[in-house]
Amino acid sequence: MMCQVPDDLVEEILLELPLKSILRFKTLSKKWRSTLESRTFAERRMNSKKVPKKLKIMAAGDRKRFEGDEEIEMIYLHCDVASRPSLSCDGLLCIPVPGWINILNPSTGEFLRFPSGPDPLIIDSVKHIDAKVDVFPGCWTMGFGRDKVSGSYKVVRFLFDSFHYQHCYCEILDVTIGEWRKLSTPPPYYMGYSNKSACVDGSIYWLQIIVSFKILAFDLHTEEFRDVPRPPPSEFNENSGRGQLVNLEDRLALTLTYATRSHWNVKIWCMDAHEQTWSVTL
Numbered sequence: 337m338m339c340q341v342p343d344d345l346v347e348e349i350l351l352e353l354p355l356k357s358i359l360r361f362k363t364l365s366k367k368w369r370s371t372l373e374s375r376t377f378a379e380r381r382m383n384s385k386k387v388p389k390k391l392k393i394m395a396a397g398d399r400k401r402f403e404g405d406e407e408i409e410m411i412y413l414h415c416d417v418a419s420r421p422s423l424s425c426d427g428l429l430c431i432p433v434p435g436w437i438n439i440l441n442p443s444t445g446e447f448l449r450f451p452s453g454p455d456p457l458i459i460d461s462v463k464h465i466d467a468k469v470d471v472f473p474g475c476w477t478m479g480f481g482r483d484k485v486s487g488s489y490k491v492v493r494f495l496f497d498s499f500h501y502q503h504c505y506c507e508i509l510d511v512t513i514g515e516w517r518k519l520s521t522p523p524p525y526y527m528g529y530s531n532k533s534a535c536v537d538g539s540i541y542w543l544q545i546i547v548s549f550k551i552l553a554f555d556l557h558t559e560e561f562r563d564v565p566r567p568p569p570s571e572f573n574e575n576s577g578r579g580q581l582v583n584l585e586d587r588l589a590l591t592l593t594y595a596t597r598s599h600w601n602v603k604i605w606c607m608d609a610h611e612q613t614w615s616v617t618l
Contacts, residue, residue, distance in 0.1 A: 347371060351381055354446055362512075373512060378487025421470045423480035425535045425583075430480035430491060434473045437491055439511060450514055456495060456505045477527045477542065481535025483556040488512045490556050492540055494519075496526045508559065523561050527552060534581040536588045537609075543581045543590070551581070551590075553611075567592075567605045567614045589617070 350358065350372065362369045371377055423430040431438040432452065439448040455474035472478045476493040483490055494506035504522040509515070526544075533542045538557060541564065544550040551564040567590065578593040588607040593600060605614045 343371075347377065347380075350377070354444070373486065373488070375485060375487045421472055421532075423478060423533060423535075425481045425489065428480075428489065430478075432472045432476070432478060432491075432493075437509060439489070448511070450491075450509060450511070453516060471529050475529040477523075477529055477531060477533075479533040479535065479540035479542065479554065481540045481556055482538065484538030485557040492519075492554060492556075494523055494527070495529075496523075519559060521559070521561065523552060523554075524563075525550070525552075532580060534583045534588065536583045536586065541581050541588055543579050545579055549579075564588075564607075564611055565614070566590075584617075590614070 346368075350361065350368075353361070358372055362372050421432075427441065427443060429438075429440040429442065431440065435452055437450045437452050439450070440446070452473070455476075472493075474495065476495050479492040481490060481492075482488070489511040491509040491511070492506075493508075494504055497503040506519040506522045507516050508519055527542050528544060531542050531544065533540050535541075535556075538555065540554045540556065542552045544552065549566055551566050553562050553564050554560070555562070580591045582589050582591060584604070584606060587609075588611075590605045590607075592603045592605070594603075604617045606617050607614050
């Protein structure tokens, strides 16, 4: 009987299971659910699968090969899904498509889908958006990351009425539970629908450059928004510059691209762990 198996052995067995099986086994008993949702189990599961140290390139579209190069591993994704805007965290991909949120682990091949539900009626006010712009379905502002306390991966999305910025619909999906719920506290101000986010140390960060130059953070555990200091204003030309937030070796980084008379320049800023100061790395 399973009850006679030592707890540590049960955990070792559970570590080898795919994510879909883990989600099902959480319903078998309160004890198993507690184990599977623990931070220790989540961290052990992430570190238990040794990924070969090869350069990996993900591609969407027609299959191509790098002949004779054993140092490169090509990972081909289905074009209909992979060609859409996506988010990443810890090597996982979050690919929203109309009606669904897709979570893909390219290293293990695990693939999960969650219904995204109907979009709020306020998207009617953003139908003027250029179809050529890469935006998430429904014109949501989206984020994907890992709660550093619980170890759960979460999808956050919010949508402002483009004519009444005080009207915002905001919700969160916990991948381990598979259900959306509405957040009680919306973002403090409008964020653009085409902004990519970055997840660092349990928080998701967005960059606002349309209305003003701001950085907004969301703690995935406390589920609270906060403002983040930006680099010196003189370093960013809002008229000609472009910016993008990224996770650079577990630090929040901001890439600034701006034009001169002869060429384009790129500058990379990194923030310290306490979100107090920025320093130039490139």
